[in-house]
Structures are given as structure tokens and as C-alpha cells.
Amino acid sequence: MRALFRLFQIIGVALRYRLDLLLPNNKPWWLALLFSPLALLPKPAATDGERLRLSLERLGPIFIKFGQLLSTRPDLVPAELVLELRKLQDKVPAFDQTQLVSIVEQALGQPIADCFGDFSAQPLASASIAQVHTAKLHTGEDVIVKVVRPNLLATIKRDIALLKVIAKLLEAISQDGRRLRPVEIVDDYQITITDELNLLREAANCTQLRRNFLGSKLLYVPDVYWDYCRENVLVQERIYGIGVSDLAELEKQNTNMKMLAERGVEIFFTQVFSHNFFHADMHPGNIFVSRKTPDTPSYIAVDTAIMGSLTTEDQYYLARNLVAMFRRDYRQVAQLHVDSGWVPATTSVAAFESAIRTVCEPIFEKPLAEISFGQVLLQLFRTARRFNMEVQPQLVLLQKTLLNIEGLGRQLYPQLDLWSTAHPFLEAWLKQRYHPKTLLQEIKRFGPEWLEKLPHMPQKIYDALGNSENLTKQLADIGTALAREQIRQQQARRATRRHRLALIALAGAALVSLPEARAAIEQLNTSALALGLLGLYLWLVS
Numbered sequence: 001m002r003a004l005f006r007l008f009q010i011i012g013v014a015l016r017y018r019l020d021l022l023l024p025n026n027k028p029w030w031l032a033l034l035f036s037p038l039a040l041l042p043k044p045a046a047t048d049g050e051r052l053r054l055s056l057e058r059l060g061p062i063f064i065k066f067g068q069l070l071s072t073r074p075d076l077v078p079a080e081l082v083l084e085l086r087k088l089q090d091k092v093p094a095f096d097q098t099q100l101v102s103i104v105e106q107a108l109g110q111p112i113a114d115c116f117g118d119f120s121a122q123p124l125a126s127a128s129i130a131q132v133h134t135a136k137l138h139t140g141e142d143v144i145v146k147v148v149r150p151n152l153l154a155t156i157k158r159d160i161a162l163l164k165v166i167a168k169l170l171e172a173i174s175q176d177g178r179r180l181r182p183v184e185i186v187d188d189y190q191i192t193i194t195d196e197l198n199l200l201r202e203a204a205n206c207t208q209l210r211r212n213f214l215g216s217k218l219l220y221v222p223d224v225y226w227d228y229c230r231e232n233v234l235v236q237e238r239i240y241g242i243g244v245s246d247l248a249e250l251e252k253q254n255t256n257m258k259m260l261a262e263r264g265v266e267i268f269f270t271q272v273f274s275h276n277f278f279h280a281d282m283h284p285g286n287i288f289v290s291r292k293t294p295d296t297p298s299y300i301a302v303d304t305a306i307m308g309s310l311t312t313e314d315q316y317y318l319a320r321n322l323v324a325m326f327r328r329d330y331r332q333v334a335q336l337h338v339d340s341g342w343v344p345a346t347t348s349v350a351a352f353e354s355a356i357r358t359v360c361e362p363i364f365e366k367p368l369a370e371i372s373f374g375q376v377l378l379q380l381f382r383t384a385r386r387f388n389m390e391v392q393p394q395l396v397l398l399q400k401t402l403l404n405i406e407g408l409g410r411q412l413y414p415q416l417d418l419w420s421t422a423h424p425f426l427e428a429w430l431k432q433r434y435h436p437k438t439l440l441q442e443i444k445r446f447g448p449e450w451l452e453k454l455p456h457m458p459q460k461i462y463d464a465l466g467n468s469e470n471l472t473k474q475l476a477d478i479g480t481a482l483a484r485e486q487i488r489q490q491q492a493r494r495a496t497r498r499h500r501l502a503l504i505a506l507a508g509a510a511l512v513s514l515p516e517a518r519a520a521i522e523q524l525n526t527s528a529l530a531l532g533l534l535g536l537y538l539w540l541v542s
């Protein structure tokens with residue numbers, strides 16, 4: 001019942017903001033008929049993007065977050081909508097204080113005062129999924145307490161189910177709608193938002209990221225207090241950095257902006273290639289700059305809910321692709337896409353190469369400091385999609401993060417030359433991958449596993465041979481059935497021909513035995529007779 005009410009609410013908002021005008025032009029007749037009365041209404045003054053943003057804001061946090069996700073998919077969503085959706089803010093009112101206390105106490109199984117010395121009921125931040133409070137542990141450490149909003153799961157489930165219905169409808173009504181891949185976007189969203197609900201997952205990601213950068217000059221990750229972490233409560237060391245978008249404050253302490261921007265890029269590539277574990281929600285609200293050593297500045301990252309990692313193969317192909325792209329070796333880029341299996345093996349490498357060249361040449365004509373790495377990848381994936389590249393969620397996540405990092409870096413230091421920072425890193429990584437030392441390490445790493453499997457190998461080979469024998473037999477059976485069917489069809493064709501021959505012979509005998517018919521035949525000229533005989537012959541053999 002609630003879902004039905006919500007559906008009507010969504011339809012009401014969609015009509016109010018004339019979202020029907022956003023639908024593709026080639027909609028089916030019944031839908032056009034359904035919307036035809038709306039044509040009588042005056043044309044709205046606001047742009048498509050503005051109306052979409054306002055309607056999402058009206059539908060609440062789950063839709064706002066969905067809009068934010070859409071804004072990170074310029075590979076699918078038109079640029080005008082992306083710009084407008086980026087304005088979506090999910091700052092929502094804090095939830096009731098008594099509810100807050102009861103959630104924390106229930107989760108931790110003890111009164112708040114027993115855990116924290118100084119718990120602030122006033123949130124430091126309040127977003128759609130969770131809100132963050134400050135506190136002090138009895139041992140003296142300053143911490144933040146992140147608490148998931150109550151009753152969120154049911155709301156998310158209901159809203160996502162409705163979003164899926166809308167997405168399926170959009171896919172069903174037109175080809176343009178399908179091209180936007182709405183179902184895929186909603187699925188992606190479902191995974192992201194459900195992951196964000198589980199703070200134990202975020203805590204585990206945080207611990208791993210912290211370990212990866214322990215002792216690093218580039219990035220600091222706050223510690224997690226595991227004793228106080230539950231699925232809906234996270235307690236973490238409080239950090240006191242400068243927000244990365246607070247340029248005035250950064251300038252005030254004479255931060256080395258060039259180094260800061262370059263270190264951002266270095267962190268990204270270290271995470272993707274050295275650790276294979278990257279922070280995939282790098283928006284400015286989650287990144288801080290340490291107040292220590294402004295001449296060699298370092299970052300602090302929070303909110304590790306969304307992390308990405310690639311398969312070893314994707315890591316390798318990505319590195320080679322980036323290097324080939326920047327050498328403008330489009331043939332190799334196309335070939336790598338085929339070799340990696342990102343596009344089907346049947347793809348014409350020449351046609352793909354030409355398409356990549358068409359989109360990339362205008363980008364590479366610019367000076368290096370103006371080239372957007374993220375845009376290059378975006379254009380590449382867009383082109384690859386036309387060649388049936390399967391969507392690789394982790395690669396999309398990576399490309400989105402790269403766009404974020406780049407945007408951030410250029411804000412700090414507009415002349416940032418990403419390629420000069422990234423290139424040596426990628427070349428070194430590729431070289432190191434084939435270094436005998438690395439191979440030895442791999443053997444050491446996987447050696448015990450291989451040894452473990454070795455005694456079972458003869459049995460496995462025997463089974464595989466058995467399976468292949470079965471397969472051969474099955475193929476032989478299929479072959480026999482096909483041959484039988486062929487023989488049956490041949491026999492049927494022969495029988496038809498015999499019947500037709502008999503029919504012609506009978507008709508001929510009848511014609512010859514009738515004097516009138518004989519006279520008529522004699523009247524026919526040779527070409528008509530030849531044509532008739534040819535017709536009879538074709539009928540016979542058809």
C-alpha cells in the first residue's frame with residue numbers, strides 16, 4: 001500500500017516538473033497518446049536539468065543520492081543534466097536526539113556515558129545515510145561517532161524497487177532510453193547504497209587503507225576503534241585537517257599547491273596499481289590536508305564506504321592502455337581492448353582504432369596541462385561501448401575517481417600536468433611486473449597452492465579426459481542426429497520429385513491422347529513450348 005502511495009507521489013512530482021519532456025522523442029504511440037493532454041500546458045521556464053534536479057530534491061534523500069550518482073556518469077548522461085545534478089546536496093535535517101541516543105546505546109549495549117566522556121548530540125555533519133557526531137573516549141582520544149539513520153533499509157528497498165520499475169519502463173519504451181542503460185545505473189546504485197549502510201564494512205576498508213599507507217608521507221587514514229563499531233555505528237579517530245576545497249586556508253599557511261596536486265595524483269596511482277585498493281568516493285568533503293608540514297603537504301581521507309579494486313588482468317591492460325593512449329598508438333589501444341576481452345573477439349580492430357582516433361585526436365591536440373586524463377578514459381569507454389564493450393563496474397568506478405582527482409588537482413594547481421606525474425609511475429609499474437624478482441615473488445606466493453593441488457592433478461587430468469570423451473560422444477550423437485535429419489529431408493525431396501514427375505507424365509499422356517489438345521500444341525510456337533517445358537522442369541526440381 002505504501003509503495004503504491006509512493007508510486008503515485010513519484011508520478012505526481014514527475015508530472016509537476018514535466019519530466020515527460022525529458023523522454024526520448026521516439027516513444028511508442030500509446031505513450032505519446034497518454035502524454036498528449038500535457039501538450040496543452042504552457043512550456044516550463046526551467047531547463048530540463050533544473051526540473052530534474054528539483055524533482056529529485058522533492059522526492060527525498062534516496063533520489064538525491066541517485067541524482068548524485070547520475071552526475072558521476074557523464075559517459076551515459078547528457079552533459080547539461082550532469083552539470084545541474086552536480087548541484088544536488090544531500091544535507092538533511094538531523095534525526096531526533098532521543099532516537100540517536102537509543103540507537104547508539106542499543107548498538108553498543110551500554111549507556112553512552114559509559115563509552116564516551118563528551119558526546120555531542122549536535123551533529124558535525126548530517127547526510128542522507130548517516131550523521132556524524134564528535135565525542136571523547138574515556139582514555140582521552142578525540143573521536144567521531146558515525147550513526148546510520150533509523151529505518152533506512154525499508155525506505156531504500158521500496159524506493160529502489162520503484163526506481164527499477166521506472167528504469168525498466170524507460171528501457172522498454174525506446175532505443176534512446178536503452179542507450180542510457182537505466183537498469184544498469186539503478187543496479188549500480190543499489191550496490192553502492194547498500195554498501196554504505198554497513199559501517200562494519202566501512203571500518204574494515206578504513207583499517208585496510210590505513211595499513212596500506214602506514215608511515216607514508218602522502219596520505220593519513222584515521223584509526224578505527226573496533227570495540228565500538230557495529231553495523232550501524234562507527235567510532236573513528238577524529239582528524240583536524242583543512243578541507244581540500246578551502247583554498248583560502250591552504251594559501252594562508254603557504255601550502256605548496258603544486259606538490260599537493262601532484263601528490264593527489266600519486267596517491268591515486270599508488271592505490272590503483274601498487275595496492276589495488278582505491279578510495280572511490282574522493283569528493284572534496286571526504287579529503288582533508290594535514291596542517292603539519294605545508295611545504296611538503298600530505299592528505300587525510302575519511303569515508304571509506306566505497307572502495308574499488310581491479311583484477312590483475314584489468315590492472316595490466318589499463319596500464320598498457322594508458323601508456324598506449326598517450327603515445328597516440330590507437331592500434332595498440334584497440335588491440336588491447338580485444339586481447340583483454342573488454343570488447344568481443346570478433347571486433348574489427350581497424351574500425352575500432354579509427355573510432356578511437358576520431359575521438360582522441362582533438363583531445364591530444366591540446367597542451368598536456370589541459371588534457372583531462374579522466375575525459376580521455378571516458379571517451380575511450382564511450383567509443384568502446386559502441387563496439388559492444390561490456391560494462392566493467394570497477395573500471396567505471398576508477399574512471400569516475402580519476403575525474404574527481406583530476407578536478408581536485410586542477411582546482412589546487414591549474415597547471416597540473418597529470419601525465420608527467422603518472423607516466424613514470426606506469427612505466428615503472430609495467431617494468432616491475434616482469435622483473436624476475438616479481439616473478440619469483442609470485443612463484444613464492446602461489447607455490448604452496450600449486451604444490452597443494454599437484455597430487456590431485458592426475459585425477460583431474462583423467463576426469464578431464466573422461467569428460468572430453470563424453471563430449472566427443474555427445475558431439476558424435478548430435479552429428480548422427482543431424483545426418484539422419486539430412487537423409488530424411490533428402491528422401492522427402494526425392495519423393496516429392498517422383499510425385500511431380502508422375503503427375504507431369506499423366507498430364508502429358510492425357511494431352512497426347514486428346515486430338516484437340518494435340519492440335520493446340522501443334523499451334524504453339526517453339527519459344528512458348530520451350531518456356532512451358534522450362535517451367536515444368538523448374539517445378540520438378542524445386
Ligand SMILES: Nc1ncnc2c1ncn2[C@@H]1O[C@H](COP(=O)(O)OP(=O)(O)OP(=O)(O)O)[C@@H](O)[C@H]1O
Nearest residue numbers: 125127130132144222236237238239285286302303
Ligand atoms: N574522522 C573524522 N574526523 C573529523 N571529521 C570527520 C571524520 N569523519 C567524517 N568527518 C566529517 O563528517 C563529514 C561526513 O562524514 P562521512 O563522509 O563519513 O559521512 P557520509 O554520511 O558518508 O557523508 P557523505 O554521504 O556526504 O559522504 C565529513 O565530510 C567530515 O567533515
